[in-house]
Amino acid sequence: xxxxxASPEPSAPKRLADYTPxxxxxxxxxxxxxxxxxxxxxTSKLDVRRNPDAAEGEPTTLHLDGxxxxxVDIKLDGKPLQPGDYTRxxxxxxxxxxxxxxxxxxxxxxxxxENLRLEGLYKSNDLFVTQMEAEGFRRFTxxxxxxxxxxxxxxxxxxxxxxxxxxxxxxxxxxxxVTGEGRHYTTWRDPHPKPAYLFAVVAGDLVKVEDKYTTGxxxxxxxxxxVEPGDEDKVAHAMDSLKRSMRWDEEVYGREYDLDTxxxxxxxxxxxxxxxxxxxxxxxxxxxxxxxxxxxDNDFDGVEGVIAHEYFHNWTGNRVTVxxxxxxxxxxxxxxxxDQEFSADMGSRAVKRIDDVQGLRAGQFAEDAGPTAHxxxxxxxxxxxxFYTATVYDKGAEIIRMMHTLVGEEGFRxxxxxxxxxxxxxxxxxxxFISSIEDANGIDLSQFxxxxxxxxxxxxxxxGTYDPATETFTLTLKQQTxxxxxxxxxxxxxxxxxxGLVGADGQDMALTVDxxxxxxxxxxxxxxxxxxxxxxxxxxxxxxxLLRGFSAPVKLTTDLSEKQLQFLAGHDSDSFNRWEAAQTxxxxxxxxxxxxxxxxxxxxMPPAMxxxxxxxxxxxxxxxxxxxxMLRTPSYTELSQAVDEVDPDAIQAVRKFVREExxxxxxPEWRELSAATKATAPFEATGEQKGQRALHNLxxxxxxxxPRGKAVEQAVKQxxxxxxxxxxxxxxxxxxxxxxxxxxxxxxxFYDDFKDQPLVMDKWFALQAMSGRTDAAGLSKLMxxxxxxxxxxxxxxxxxxxxxxxxxxNFHAKDGSGYKLLADVVLEVEKLNPRTAARLLxxxxxxxxxxxxxxxxxxxxxxxxxxxxxxSKDVYEVVTKTLAAPPREPTMPKDxxxxxxxxxxxxxxxxxxxxxxxxxxxxxxxxxxGGKPEGPSIRKP
Numbered sequence: 001x002x003x004x005x006a007s008p009e010p011s012a013p014k015r016l017a018d019y020t021p022x023x024x025x026x027x028x029x030x031x032x033x034x035x036x037x038x039x040x041x042x043t044s045k046l047d048v049r050r051n052p053d054a055a056e057g058e059p060t061t062l063h064l065d066g067x068x069x070x071x072v073d074i075k076l077d078g079k080p081l082q083p084g085d086y087t088r089x090x091x092x093x094x095x096x097x098x099x100x101x102x103x104x105x106x107x108x109x110x111x112x113x114e115n116l117r118l119e120g121l122y123k124s125n126d127l128f129v130t131q132m133e134a135e136g137f138r139r140f141t142x143x144x145x146x147x148x149x150x151x152x153x154x155x156x157x158x159x160x161x162x163x164x165x166x167x168x169x170x171x172x173x174x175x176x177x178v179t180g181e182g183r184h185y186t187t188w189r190d191p192h193p194k195p196a197y198l199f200a201v202v203a204g205d206l207v208k209v210e211d212k213y214t215t216g217x218x219x220x221x222x223x224x225x226x227v228e229p230g231d232e233d234k235v236a237h238a239m240d241s242l243k244r245s246m247r248w249d250e251e252v253y254g255r256e257y258d259l260d261t262x263x264x265x266x267x268x269x270x271x272x273x274x275x276x277x278x279x280x281x282x283x284x285x286x287x288x289x290x291x292x293x294x295x296x297d298n299d300f301d302g303v304e305g306v307i308a309h310e311y312f313h314n315w316t317g318n319r320v321t322v323x324x325x326x327x328x329x330x331x332x333x334x335x336x337x338x339d340q341e342f343s344a345d346m347g348s349r350a351v352k353r354i355d356d357v358q359g360l361r362a363g364q365f366a367e368d369a370g371p372t373a374h375x376x377x378x379x380x381x382x383x384x385x386x387f388y389t390a391t392v393y394d395k396g397a398e399i400i401r402m403m404h405t406l407v408g409e410e411g412f413r414x415x416x417x418x419x420x421x422x423x424x425x426x427x428x429x430x431x432x433f434i435s436s437i438e439d440a441n442g443i444d445l446s447q448f449x450x451x452x453x454x455x456x457x458x459x460x461x462x463x464g465t466y467d468p469a470t471e472t473f474t475l476t477l478k479q480q481t482x483x484x485x486x487x488x489x490x491x492x493x494x495x496x497x498x499x500g501l502v503g504a505d506g507q508d509m510a511l512t513v514d515x516x517x518x519x520x521x522x523x524x525x526x527x528x529x530x531x532x533x534x535x536x537x538x539x540x541x542x543x544x545x546l547l548r549g550f551s552a553p554v555k556l557t558t559d560l561s562e563k564q565l566q567f568l569a570g571h572d573s574d575s576f577n578r579w580e581a582a583q584t585x586x587x588x589x590x591x592x593x594x595x596x597x598x599x600x601x602x603x604x605m606p607p608a609m610x611x612x613x614x615x616x617x618x619x620x621x622x623x624x625x626x627x628x629x630m631l632r633t634p635s636y637t638e639l640s641q642a643v644d645e646v647d648p649d650a651i652q653a654v655r656k657f658v659r660e661e662x663x664x665x666x667x668p669e670w671r672e673l674s675a676a677t678k679a680t681a682p683f684e685a686t687g688e689q690k691g692q693r694a695l696h697n698l699x700x701x702x703x704x705x706x707p708r709g710k711a712v713e714q715a716v717k718q719x720x721x722x723x724x725x726x727x728x729x730x731x732x733x734x735x736x737x738x739x740x741x742x743x744x745x746x747x748x749x750f751y752d753d754f755k756d757q758p759l760v761m762d763k764w765f766a767l768q769a770m771s772g773r774t775d776a777a778g779l780s781k782l783m784x785x786x787x788x789x790x791x792x793x794x795x796x797x798x799x800x801x802x803x804x805x806x807x808x809x810n811f812h813a814k815d816g817s818g819y820k821l822l823a824d825v826v827l828e829v830e831k832l833n834p835r836t837a838a839r840l841l842x843x844x845x846x847x848x849x850x851x852x853x854x855x856x857x858x859x860x861x862x863x864x865x866x867x868x869x870x871x872s873k874d875v876y877e878v879v880t881k882t883l884a885a886p887p888r889e890p891t892m893p894k895d896x897x898x899x900x901x902x903x904x905x906x907x908x909x910x911x912x913x914x915x916x917x918x919x920x921x922x923x924x925x926x927x928x929x930g931g932k933p934e935g936p937s938i939r940k941p
Contacts, residue, residue, distance in 0.1 A: 013380040016326040022144055023058045024098060025051045026151040031141075031169075035112075035128055035159040035203050040121060041072070042141045043107045046151075050100040062098040064106075065138035065145035067091060072107040074142075093142050108141045115139070116791055116832040124269035126163065127204035127228075129282060131275060134325055134384045137196035148323045148427040150193040158185040159203045166226060168202040170194070170278045172260045190278055192258065193425055195321055200277035202265045207232045211239050213246055215256045221246075225288065226265045234289035237685070238264065238303050245308040248342050253416060255315045264288065264307075268758060271793050271835050272388075274306050276313035283310070286759055286794060292683040292724040294760050297690045299725070304346065309339040320420060323427045325384045329376040329452075330430045332388075333396020337404070340397060347687055350575040351625045357550045357576070360398065362637045364390035364553070365457050369641075370845045371885035372878065373455040373484040377430055383873040385835045391455070398553040399451045403434075405496045405523060405551055406448075407441045414440040447527055448494040455484040458493050458554045460526065466541040473501065473535040473542055477526045479554075485881070495526040498551035501535065501542035506571035508545075512536045523551065543567055548574040562588070562608060569612060579629055585612060587634045591642055593654045598647060603654065605661040613662055617669045624677075624691015628698050633658055636808050644888075646849045648812040656705075663706035670706075674699035674714070683724045697730035704734045712738055719746055729763060736771045743773075761787060762798040769799050770806040776817035779803050779810075790829055793836050800825050804843040811843065812850070816857035819844070823861035826875065827868060834872030841865075841878050848888045859883065 030045040048062065071088065074081045076095070087094045095104075115122035120139030121130050130136065138145040155169035161184040171190030178184045206226040213221045223242060225235045242264070249255045259279045270284040287306035290299050316338065317331035344352040367373060367390050374387070376396045381387050404412045415437035423432055430452055438445050461478045477497065481490040500521045501509040508520035513535055524533055543564045547556050560568075568581035589606040596603055616622065616630045636655060640646045663670065677696035683689070700718065704711035711734060719731035735746040747768070754760040768774055768782055782788065782799060789795050804811050804822050811818035822840065830837040847858040865871070866879045 013382050014384075015380040016324070016377075017379070019324055019326070020055045020058070021053050022051055022146060022149050023054045023060070024048050024062050024144065026144065026149055029151045029153045031153065031155045033155065033157045033169075033201055035157070035164065037160075039109050039111050040128075041107065041109050043105065044141050044143070046104045046106070046143070048098065048102050048104050050098075060096065060098050062095045062104075063144065064093045064095075064142040065091065065135070066093055066108075066142040067138050068110075069139070069142065070109040071142070072109055073105075074107070075105040077102050078105075092138070106142050110140065117835070118269055118271050118793070118833060119835070121201065122269075124267045125228075127202070127206070127267060128159075128164070129202050129204075129265065129267045129270075130200050130277075131271060131282070132199050132277070133197040133272075133275060134388075135197075137199060140199075143196055145196050146324065147195040147197060147321055150195050150321070150425070150427060152193050153190045153199060154187065155190075155199075155201065156185055156187045157201055157203060158183060163205060164203040166202070166204055166206045166208070168200075168226070168263060168265065168280055170198070170200055170280050172279075190259075192278060192319065194278050194318060195427065198276070198278045198318055198321070200275070200280040200282055202226070202280065202282065205229070206265070209235045209239065211243070213243050213257075213262075215246070216250045217256060219256070221257055221259070222261045224261070224263050226263065227285075227288065228266070228268075231266070231285075231289055234291045234294065235266075237290045237300055238288045238307055241304040241307040242311060244304075244346065245311040245342060248308075248345065249312060249315070249338075252341070252345075253315070253338075253413070255420070257314060258319070262311075268794075269792055271833070274310045276310045276317055278314070278318050281310045284794065286762075289759060292685075294725055294754070294757050296726040296729055297685070297693060299759075300685055301343070301347075305339050305343050308342045309335055312338045312342070315420060319425060320423045321427045323429050325381075325387070326377055326379070327429050328384075328387060329392045329396035329399075330428070330433055332393045333376060334400050334433070336393050336397035337400040340401075348623065348625055350579075351629065353549060353576050354579055354629055356394075356397075360390070360394045360553060361641070362635075364394045365555070366637075366641060366846060367391050368395075368455060368457045368484070369482075371485060371848075371882050372845055375451075375453050375455045377452045382877040383834075383838075385874055386838055386877050395553055402451070402494075402496050402552055403437050403445070403448070405498065406445075406525075407437060407443065411441045412437070445494075447492070450491050450493050454481070454490055454493070455487055456481040456490060458495060458552075460495065460497070460547075460552075460554045460556050462544070462546055462556065462558045464542075464544050464559065466538065468541070471536065471538050473538045473544075474532060475499075475524075475535070475544060476530065476532045477524070478530045479526055480529070485884075492527060492529050495552045495554060497524040497526055497546060498522070498548040499524060499544060499546045500548065500574070501538065502545055502568065502571060502573075503540060503542060506567075508573055509538065509542055521548065545572050545574055545577050547577070549576050550580075566608060566612060570615065575626065579626075582612060582616070582630055583634060585609060587638065587642065590634055590639060590654050590658060593657070594639065594643065594647070594650050597650045597653050603657050605658070605665070609658075610662070610665060614666060614669065617666065617673065623687075624695050625687065626691075628691065628694035631695075631698055633662070640808075640849075644849075645851060646846070647851065648808045652809050659702065659705040660707065663702045663704075664708065666702070667706055667709065670699045670702045674703065679723075679727070693724075693726050697727060700730060700734060704737070712740065712742055716742055716746075719749075725760070729767075732764075733767050736767050737773065739773075755787070758794070762794050765795065766798040766802040766806075769802040772807070772809060774803065774807060775810045775813060776821045779821060790825075791832060793833065796825075796829065796836060796840075800840060804840065812854060814853065816854075816860070819858050819861045823865055826865060830868075830872055830875050834874035837872070838874035838878045841875070841882070845878075845882050845885075847882065848885045 026046050026048055028047040032043040034041040110121060112121045112128055113123045119131055119136040121128060135145055137143055153170060157167040157169055158179060159167055161182050167186040169188035171188045173186055174189045175187035176185065207229050209225045209232050211223045213223055215221065223239065225238055227235060246257055262279060264281045264283055266283050266285045266288040268285050273287050274281060274283040287303050290303045312335050313331065316334045322328060322330050340352065340356055374391055376392055376399060378387055407415065418440045419433055419436035422436060434445055434449065458479050458481045463476050465474045479492055479495060498521065501511060503509050510520055511518040511522055513522055513533055545568060546558065562585060565581045565585050569578055569585065572578040572581060586609055589609045593603050613631065616627060636651055639651050673695055677692045700711060700715060703709045704715065715731040715734040718727055719735060722728040722731065732746055732750055735742050750764050754764065769779060788799060826837045826840050844858055844862060847855055862879050862883050865875065866883060
């Protein structure tokens with residue numbers, strides 16, 4: 001079955017300006033769900049009443065959304081309705097002349113086993129599971145499927161007792177029993193009103209791992225994680241992360257959990273990472289299952305971050321939800337900020353912040369610079385699934401972070417307390433949150449609202465001048481934002497710039513700004529196109545440290561010399577800026593080498609880059625995880641974003657040259673580091689051991705880049721002896737790139753060891769897909785493997801997604817074979833799962849930044865996709881907007897040193913958006929005071 005578009009006119013957008021309150025509200029929902037092998041019958045009883053806030057003149061017609069439903073029966077106040085009493089279309093059902101108060105009973109039939117979109121109720125292996133956000137409930141039963149209709153749900157679930165022994169729904173269980181014929185039921189009551197997108201039901205043969213949590217007020221909550229039999233040994237970390245999340249939310253935000261039970265279910269087939277359904281979170285197995293033998297350190301961190309994210313939604317998303325989907329960043333940006341801060345408190349704040357900024361620059365900055373650029377609160381969309389983006393989530397989190405910076409820790413807590421007090425059990429807009437921060441702190445954020453309305457990444461230029469005669473330092477900041485689709489002109493943003501001045505002794509100077517003493521660090525508010533700040537009492541020419549902690553999502557250029565950057569890389573008290581300065585030196589050197597390569601000049605390794613790397617290698621004071629970050633060089637993605645025209649071959653050639661030069665000229669140091677970090681104790685998920693493993697694997701990678709080295713032998717040894725997936729996978733990634741027989745032996749051995757572990761097999765597929773030895777033909781062969789599937793999102797992303805985003809030299813092959821392969825897959829998947837198909841197109845969105853030949857090849861494949869009749873809304877919106885991108889004009893001056901840093905575009909471990917950050921679970925880090933970022937712990941005690 002090919003799912004139809006939800007709209008007969010896929011090009012017709014929905015607009016924020018067209019919002020009107022619902023004509024009718026639902027107070028109570030009574031659901032009876034009868035699950036059978038061939039079909040599921042859903043009977044809903046809705047207590048409907050006229051909305052007193054409905055727009056004046058709103059017709060007395062009740063609109064219920066519904067797609068691909070078999071209507072069995074419909075009754076109004078107990079009386080059956082005839083076909084002439086209502087109008088039914090492909091997208092819903094309308095009942096004219098509705099009374100002000102009524103009970104509507106509707107019976108529908110659906111076929112979950114045929115639902116390959118994985119929206120609504122579907123079957124994942126033998127598990128029945130739901131995904132309702134954003135508009136999945138309309139594929140379950142007829143209902144006003146919009147977030148501003150909030151109701152209390154009572155749900156009865158019935159199924160076969162043998163094959164479906166576990167029956168779950170939202171809320172607290174209030175009844176259970178048997179019905180005869182080998183069937184049983186459970187009944188659940190959620191006392192909190194919620195929109196339909198937060199409804200969930202699960203039925204299957206699952207194992208329950210239980211625990212308990214006692215809230216700060218002394219109330220006991222029953223916790224349970226449900227997994228498939230055999231996976232129960234992989235949930236201890238998830239359970240521990242859940243309990244720490246619950247405690248953190250009480251301590252930091254004063255928010256307690258509000259039901260008697262909290263359940264998590266892990267599903268193999270899931271479009272998203274996880275879903276915050278009230279009291280019944282449903283997760284992709286990727287973010288629940290973890291033990292040392294099957295999960296990397298990054299996987300452990302991903303589980304912690306996503307568990308926390310979904311739990312935090314209980315207040316920022318569930319108790320206070322969104323009025324409409326244009327407000328999506330209200331719940332997602334705020335909750336991402338909260339999960340980032342949680343992970344920072346669990347481990348290294350420095351490492352976490354660097355990780356988050358890397359992800360932001362790799363994904364969101366590219367999005368802001370492309371044809372699908374949009375504000376964090378978009379003003380229109382065709383398909384809402386396309387707006388679950390890095391902009392809405394990650395840039396949204398940065399905008400919350402800027403508010404936190406402006407009002408401080410205490411002021412932000414006052415603002416969120418007021419927000420919860422005012423709007424509990426309500427559906428609101430971003431304006432309600434901003435107003436709460438304003439009112440609680442007595443500030444005006446009028447100009448700050450431009451961040452919600454304008455797309456694009458601001459460019460901030462900084463120039464400093466020192467006058468020894470008057471002992472003044474003058475800092476001039478300018479902001480400018482490039483045009484984005486539909487927004488040719490930009491208003492100035494309110495940009496908080498956290499900064500300090502560093503003296504020759506490496507210490508922060510005391511600051512007096514425009515006559516006011518500010519300590520050794522301050523936040524400047526850049527609100528105009530150009531502003532000048534004057535620092536007095538400055539006894540020597542300082543080195544400015546700007547945008548500390550990455551205090552705003554901007555691109556910063558400075559007039560700092562290479563010598564000044566090297567100085568900051570060794571002395572800045574802000575560890576984010578210390579790392580940033582080091583990366584800027586490396587990036588600038590590599591960009592110059594890219595120019596040399598394109599001009600046919602011989603490549604030379606800059607002494608400054610080599611010396612900086614040597615100093616970091618020999619510095620015993622650096623924490624392991626932080627040192628590993630300092631020893632990495634700029635990625636393909638970062639370099640590609642910093643050039644006017646992307647030449648994948650030139651970028652990869654320079655990256656290979658740099659790695660080989662560092663590998664050979666620092667060969668003794670890499671061997672010494674490898675030996676010093678070899679594991680001597682059993683695996684533990686501590687910060688110290690994570691740093692040790694990160695450095696050990698980094699050393700192996702550099703040793704493998706040495707043409708005269710013997711890293712293959714070491715990799716084979718590590719692959720066979722490692723007691724954890726972090727080290728084994730690092731060895732495997734090295735062997736996959738080799739040309740000898742060790743490559744195939746490792747591939748075969750890894751498969752034999754883990755063929756029954758789907759998440760580990762995703763890694764096995766992904767590393768082969770990203771290998772420089774895998775071209776489009778090789779990927780096609782990999783897709784013929786018996787364990788590859790187009791219908792499982794994790795597996796599809798691990799193969800096709802990894803190739804397109806993580807194998808630039810082969811995806812961007814000049815013969816266009818990579819583009820053709822991607823288009824072929826998108827057209828096939830689009831028939832089954834439009835949401836996943838649309839996301840696979842992400843690497844094409846920057847097509848205008850490539851040379852003319854590659855542009856033509858990408859354009860050809862996207863036009864082939866766009867020409868397909870009946871294309872889904874998801875793919876239609878992405879491909880048409882991408883094709884509409886105008887030719888790109890150079891915007892970056894050759895001598896600019898933009899402070900950008902991005903990770904490789906796709907990784908085998910969980911992505912940044914899932915909270916991918918190393919942690920050290922030894923209690924909570926002391927909370928910051930006054931909103932000032934804590935000096936990240938980068939040195940050993």
